[in-house]
Amino acid sequence: xxxxxxxxxxxxxxxxxxxxxxxxxxxxxxxxxxxxxxxxxxxxxxxxxxxxxxxxxxxxxxxxxxxxxxxxxxxxxxxxxxxxxxxxxxxxxxxxxxxxxxxxxxxxxxxxxxxxxxxxxxxxxxxxxxxxxxxxxxxxxxxxxxxxxxxxxxxxxxxxxxxxxxxxxxxxxxxxxxxxxxxxxxxxxxxxxxxxxxxxxxxxxxxxxxxxxxxxxxxxxxxxxxxxxxxxxxxxxxxxxxxxxxxxxxxxxxxxxxxxxxxxxxxxxxxxxxxxxxxxxxxxxxxxxxxxxxxxxxxxxxxxxxxxxxxxxxxxxxxxxxxxxxxxxxxxxxxxxxxxxxxxxxxxxxxxxxxxxxxxxxxxxxxxxxxxxxxxxxxxxxxxxxxx
Amino acid sequence: xxxxxxxxxxxxxxxxxxxxxxxxxxxxxxxxxxxxxxxxxxxxxxxxxxxxxxxxxxxxxxxxxxxxxxxxxxxxxxxxxxxxxxxxxxxxxxxxxxxxxxxxxxxxxxxxxxxxxxxxxxxxxxxxxxxxxxxxxxxxxxxxxxxxxxxxxxxxxxxxxxxxxxxxxxxxxxxxxxxxxxxxxxxxxxxxxxxxxxxxxxxxxxxxxxxxxxxxxxxxxxxxxxxxxxxxxxxxxxxxxxxxxxxxxxxxxxxxxxxxxxxxxxxxxxxxxxxxxxxxxxxxxxxxxxxxxxxxxxxxxxxxxxxxxxxxxxxxxxxxxxxxxxxxxxxxxxxx
Numbered sequence: 040x041x042x043x044x045x046x047x048x049x050x051x052x053x054x055x056x057x058x059x060x061x062x063x064x065x066x067x068x069x070x071x072x073x074x075x076x077x078x079x080x081x082x083x084x085x086x087x088x089x090x091x092x093x094x095x096x097x098x099x100x101x102x103x104x105x106x107x108x109x110x111x112x113x114x115x116x117x118x119x120x121x122x123x124x125x126x127x128x129x130x131x132x133x134x135x136x137x138x139x140x141x142x143x144x145x146x147x148x149x150x151x152x153x154x155x156x157x158x159x160x161x162x163x164x165x166x167x168x169x170x171x172x173x174x175x176x177x178x179x180x181x182x183x184x185x186x187x188x189x190x191x192x193x194x195x196x197x198x199x200x201x202x203x204x205x206x207x208x209x210x211x212x213x214x215x216x217x218x219x220x221x222x223x224x225x226x227x228x229x230x231x232x233x234x235x236x237x238x239x240x241x242x243x244x245x246x247x248x249x250x251x252x253x254x255x256x257x258x259x260x261x262x263x264x265x266x267x268x269x270x271x272x273x274x275x276x277x278x279x280x281x282x283x284x285x286x287x288x289x290x291x292x293x294x295x296x297x298x299x300x301x302x303x304x305x306x307x308x309x310x311x312x313x314x315x316x317x318x319x320x321x322x323x324x325x326x327x328x329x330x331x332x333x334x335x336x337x338x339x340x341x342x343x344x345x346x347x348x349x350x351x352x353x354x355x356x357x358x359x360x361x362x363x364x365x366x367x368x369x370x371x372x373x374x375x376x377x378x379x380x381x382x383x384x385x386x387x388x389x390x391x392x393x394x395x396x397x398x399x400x401x402x403x404x405x406x407x408x409x410x411x412x413x414x415x416x417x418x419x420x421x422x423x424x425x426x427x
Numbered sequence: 428x429x430x431x432x433x434x435x436x437x438x439x440x441x442x443x444x445x446x447x448x449x450x451x452x453x454x455x456x457x458x459x460x461x462x463x464x465x466x467x468x469x470x471x472x473x474x475x476x477x478x479x480x481x482x483x484x485x486x487x488x489x490x491x492x493x494x495x496x497x498x499x500x501x502x503x504x505x506x507x508x509x510x511x512x513x514x515x516x517x518x519x520x521x522x523x524x525x526x527x528x529x530x531x532x533x534x535x536x537x538x539x540x541x542x543x544x545x546x547x548x549x550x551x552x553x554x555x556x557x558x559x560x561x562x563x564x565x566x567x568x569x570x571x572x573x574x575x576x577x578x579x580x581x582x583x584x585x586x587x588x589x590x591x592x593x594x595x596x597x598x599x600x601x602x603x604x605x606x607x608x609x610x611x612x613x614x615x616x617x618x619x620x621x622x623x624x625x626x627x628x629x630x631x632x633x634x635x636x637x638x639x640x641x642x643x644x645x646x647x648x649x650x651x652x653x654x655x656x657x658x659x660x661x662x663x664x665x666x667x668x669x670x671x672x673x674x675x676x677x678x679x680x681x682x683x684x685x686x687x688x689x690x691x692x693x694x695x696x697x698x699x700x701x702x703x704x705x706x707x708x709x710x711x712x713x714x715x716x717x718x719x720x721x722x723x724x725x726x727x728x729x730x731x732x733x734x735x736x737x738x739x740x741x742x743x744x745x746x747x748x749x750x751x752x753x754x755x756x757x758x759x760x761x762x763x
Contacts, residue, residue, distance in 0.1 A: 148499075178531040189499065190532055194523050200489055201524070204496020204504075211452070211478050211502075218496070230516075234489035241484055395534040396568055398592040402623070403670040404568075 069282050069314060072289040075342045077350020088293040094357050100141065100288050101348050102366045104133040107157040108345060109370035110166050113377050114156075114173070118323040122381050123173045127154045131286070131318030134344030135251045137161060138291030139219075139313070142299060146216040148205055149188040150198035154251075155221045162186040166373055167380030176384055196222050196229035199248060203235045206244035206308075217245045217302040225256025227272055228264045236276040236308070245302035247295070248273070248310045251285060253317035258330040273310035285313030286344035316342070389415060428611050434467050434604040436578035437543075439612060440585035441468065441505065445475050448503060451589060453480045454490055455507030455543075464509055465545060465604055487513055491520035494540050495528065503539045505589055511546040512555030512728075518563070525594045526569030541588045542596045546574075547641045547691050548738055549602035551731040558728050559692035564596050565669040565701070572669040573622050574598040576643035578608035580666065587622040595622075598668075600641030625672035627679065631661030634748050635679040637688045637702060639665040642739060646689060649744040660748060668698060676702065677709050684715035685751040689739045694722040721747040 071080055072089065092100075111128050118126040129136065136157030143149065143161070151158050156169050163186050171180035172191070179190030192198035202220035209216055226232050227250060239246050252269050254261050265272065273280035281297070283290040291313055298309035316339040320327050327336075352358040393408040431439065444451045453468060459482035462469030472480035483490050487508060494504035508514045514521075521542065528538045548557030565572050571593050575581040581599070588595035620626065628643060629650045638646045643664045650660035661679050665671060680686050686706055688699040703718035721739045729737050749756035 150496075177533065178527075179533075182535045183499070183532060184535060189536075194519065197492065197520065197524060200492025200520065201496040201499060203489075204493030204498075205500050206496070207493055208497045208500030208502050212500075231488055231492060231520075234484075234486040234492070237484050237486060238489050238493055395530050395532075397571070398529055398534065398537055401670055402673075 069284055070290050070294065071284040071287050072293065073284075073287045073347055073351050075286075075347055077347055077352075077354055079351060079354075082293075085290065085293040085297075088296045089289050092289070092292070094355065097348075097352060097355075098357055098362055098366075100137060100292075101345070101352060101362075102369060103137045103141065103157075103161065104288065104345050104348065105366050106370045106373050107137065107160050108133055109374045110156065110160065110169065110377060113374040114170055115319070115323060117170070117378065117381055118173070123170055123323075124175050125322050125324060126170070126173050127322045128317075128319035129154050129156055131316045131339065131344070132251055132253055133157055134288040134348070135249075135285040135291055135313040135315045138288040139221075139249050139295040139311075142292050142295035143219065144216065144299075145187065146214075147187065147299070148202075148216065148218050150202040150205070150218065150220045151188060151191050152195075152198065152222050152226070153191045153193050154223070155191065158221060159186070159188055159191070162188040164188065165380075166377040167384070170377070170381055171384070174381060174384060176387055196226035196232040196235075198222065199226070199232045199235035200238070202246050202248075203239045203244060203308075206239065206246035206302075207242060210242065210244050215245075215303045217247055217299050219247045219249060219299075221249050221251065223256065224250060224252040224254065224261045224264055224269055225259065226250070227269055233276075236273065236278055236310070239308035240276045240278050243305075243307035245305075246308045247298040247302055248278075248308065249295070250310065250312050252312050252314050253285075254315075255317050255321070255327075255331070257321040257325060258327075260331075268312070270310060270312035278308050278310050280310035280312065282312045282314065285315030286342050286347060288344060288348055315344070318343075428609045430607050431578050431582070431610045432604065433578050433581055433599075433606050433608070434465055436582040436608070436610050437467050437585050437599065438469055438471070439610065440582040441471060442474075443612075444505070444586050444589045445471065445479060448589075450501060450503045451479070451505060452497060452502050453505045453507070454483050454494060455481075456483060456485055456490075456509050458482060458507050463507060465601065467543075467545075467599075467604075468507065487515075487517035488520050491517040491525060491540075491542065495520065495524050495538065498528075498538050498540055499536060503541075503589060505541045505543065507543045509545070510556045511544055511558040511560055514542075514544060514560060521564070521570070521594075521596075522567050526567050528569075529593070530569060537592045538594045539589075539592050540594045541585070541591075542594070543585075544596060544598050545601040545604075546598045547600050547602060548728060548734050549641065551734070553731070554728070557731075557734065559690065559723065561596070561598055561668055562692055562697050565698060569594070570669060571595045571622075571667070572598070573667050574600070574640035575666070576600065576603070576628075576640055576664050578606070578610050582610045582612065583614065583616065583619045584622050584666070586616055587619065590616065591622075598640055602641055603644065606644070623667045623670060623672060625663050625665045625667065625675040627661060627675070628664045629660065629662040631659040631683070633659040633683055634685040634687060634751050635661050635663065635676065635683045636744070636748065637663045637665060637676055637686065638690060639668060640691075642689050642691065645739065645741055646744060649741045649748070652741060652745060653748055658748060658752065671698075671702065671705070673705055673709060676706055680706055681710055681713045684713055686714070686718040687721060687744070687747045687751050688718065689721040689744055689747065691723050691738055693725045694720055695725050697722060716751050716753060719747045719751045
């Protein structure tokens, strides 16, 4: 929900007409509501879906984008300092993630990829939990049912099927919530994403596919993935799609609301291509200078999602010293908490290895656990003898 | 008690699970109006509707992947993979998602998914319709793997699999689908033998013969033939392939001192190897002879005119029993 506090259900989305009945657009021109210079561009259809966004809420979107960028920078620094094993930066994709994440209702369910930390933040996941898996302290950081967001998926595109299956369940339950799957441009080449679109279309389930086209799948440019616009792939499955400027938080918010509304009203799946750019490396282990031109990065830096929103706020006279200071303070505080949380995170115990493989005791695992614990104990015994 | 074919017994078990738990959903290709290519789901869509018995598009990875999503939402999906050789497109979802989700989420997300797989040869089929892929899955932590050998177990164990909070691969011996047997449909699930337990199906004292699924019948026939020659063979139906009930096998081998394992699947890196190694570790001092494996060869499943050479049959199993006893056999006189 687009509230001032992520995760609070206090805001009613405008409904300018059941989107299921409105034209089922496919791909088409890139929708933009904020120009790179920070001007508000009017759009006959999309404007209706963000007409309710107040000045305070604009500032709140700005704050979330600033905070998640700060979390991202802090996590990158923590990796460089040896506190995290790896980190997949989202730098440049803040509008795509915050704009869509803030459109969701609490009872919607998200199936994200490993880079969607901004979405997880919108769902209320604690920043420390965002990095737990990247420190190697757990396979995944949070309880999916606490925030209605699955753990981050590493197998590319796999989660699109999970979202579709979850949406089948929503349909069987007769509920009006929506399953949302996030993935990147590379994932649209995976069989699973294509199969997910087949199932979603055949069963007309309430699922939204949000593809952040960040132009790079590690070192492979998007042109290797697709001969046509990514959004146009959906039309082959009979799924309506939208192509929006992924660095424009209002355009992403509007598109997500249109798709969610269609799903809630029995209109079935929608595919959104948010055209954005991965300004950092694939992960902290990657070196983009080996495969991409510095000029390209410069071009995209000029379209930075936060710079753009800041310009809009400035035009509207909203970027006061007070707002800037408050936002900065919040970002600094979250980063401080993240750092402290990481450094104080206790290591797991060796025998945690064997926990939760099955939900009921398993004779093979129990035997190996028993043998390994005796083996470990044999060392503590010899240490004591040595001390004598 | 009623006399049911193997296929009808599974059907009855599925029906009971659908009746008892509204969260049970069947998914697969051709399982609706057709009732499955082997008719195992015959009549279920008609009685329970298209949302409980779902004809899916032809995409195995999606059948399992959407089952993961349904399980996330509290459903208990039962997926049919039409033939053993069609399971590989779903391999990633089974191994990377179904098997690991509980571990990944520290027990918060359960995957009570049953994957039914008609498996094994002997029906004269073309390529990809006669395989025994069970070892790929027994090697994957997080999965339970079972195989049934008779209509009663088929009826009971499909319900146990569906009731399990862990994912279960349920391997059905397709060449036994038309075999008939007594099935007690009134038996309580709570008092049934745990699906993790092996069962001694023919008691004996000279040689332990371990098998599962389609070869249990062949092994019993071999035991009867051996008895005519004065050799007492104890046949164990493993039922569970992951985990294997090693204590049951161990008890038998401590008594007989001789172990023969037979399965249709290829030999190298297979379940026979695991059983031979584990039993050797557990009761080396009781063994009178090296364990013997009688299995399919390390070849792709052959064209059907040759499949009877590939599949262990009564005579090859008896030859293996002779090897375990150190009696004259096809390998006598060979060194190493």
